[in-house]
Amino acid sequence: MAAQPFPVSEIVASRRPHRRDAARNYDALLAAAREAFAENGAEASLEDIARRAGVGIGTLYRNFPTRRHLFESVYADEVNALCRVAEDVAAQEPWQALTSWLRRFVDYTVTKRAIREALNDESEIFLACRDSMYQAGGPLFERAQVAGEARGDMTFDDLLRMVAGITATNFPDDAQRDRVLAIALDGVRTAR
Amino acid sequence: MAAQPFPVSEIVASRRPHRRDAARNYDALLAAAREAFAENGAEASLEDIARRAGVGIGTLYRNFPTRRHLFESVYADEVNALCRVAEDVAAQEPWQALTSWLRRFVDYTVTKRAIREALNDESEIFLACRDSMYQAGGPLFERAQVAGEARGDMTFDDLLRMVAGITATNFPDDAQRDRVLAIALDGVRTAR
DNA sequence: ACTGTAGCGGAGGTGATCCTCCGCTTCAAC
């Protein structure tokens, strides 16, 4: 029911350098990039990312020839984590499982942004990530639909975009974001 | 019930130059800016805006000393238009009036963006615009609440941010955006 | 028609970011 093997993680892993120092730099770059993309969106400065990671700009470009490579790698990491979460919540009641997963979705900033800004992108990695995510989360949604908890006249894609839009919006505080998200999810829940 | 006088439009109008050619340029700049901000967000290139308007970059800077001035002017225009719409829908049934207004909201791209990205801005014009908009739309929402059509445990601010987030998200087609928006609005409607 | 001035445009200086290139460093295999 939950997730299947994720080719995505393999693609990314295969690019990680073998030498110790190089691998460390690679990881530092990914972490710095996640931070920077989360703060400034997909246009974050690459020099800034290299600085945060404590490596030279040349090292960044050796590992990630283009901005897109870097962004996709961070994105793929978050998607993998989200897919794993889907397995964790699978044991809960249908509606509970779905909302737990969606609330975790809120934590994955880059993924959220990618869905809002670049989801219509057709590159190989984006497609693979989308598939993984839909394979992981889609069943949670369908289960809620079958249980009569979620309305039948919408798709999982509708739901993801709705949540992505709301959570990517600037709120003065997290409590308000949660409140608004909960209200929107009430619209998803079947009237009872 | 509906809108009050809008000081905002006066502020903006007072800046419009008197000479014919200058006024034409001013209008062309605003139109070009609206387009560019809608397409590329608040970071749109100013040189590009001048080019679209068919004027020199110097003319842009004479009319709008900073990017912020320009953005605020476009924003103020859209807010004014939205306030006028609020008067138009006032005659409809409470829930109908509210959703009509919100659906018009979707058309005002820059306003939408401003709410999503810059609503926490405290500058004078942004505050004035926010007030105007809340004075225009807020009563529609309260009327729906009083009529028992909209839930009482949320604020107008919650509602605006929710709609702004969803409508500013990238959708493959408008039909899907409408569908998702309608679902979220179902969450706003009181269970009956 | 004349004329003073508001307004015009865009060349060019400034600063930020992108990305390449290559001499130096460090790892790890032997």
Place this chain on the structure above:
DNA sequence: GTTGAAGCGGAGGATCACCTCCGCTACAGT
């Protein structure tokens, strides 16, 4: 320990957007 190659960093050229400045243009009031 030696050594070859993988990896490193950051200087610097290219590009682009920002914004100022000033000689020229054309409007509007008389």
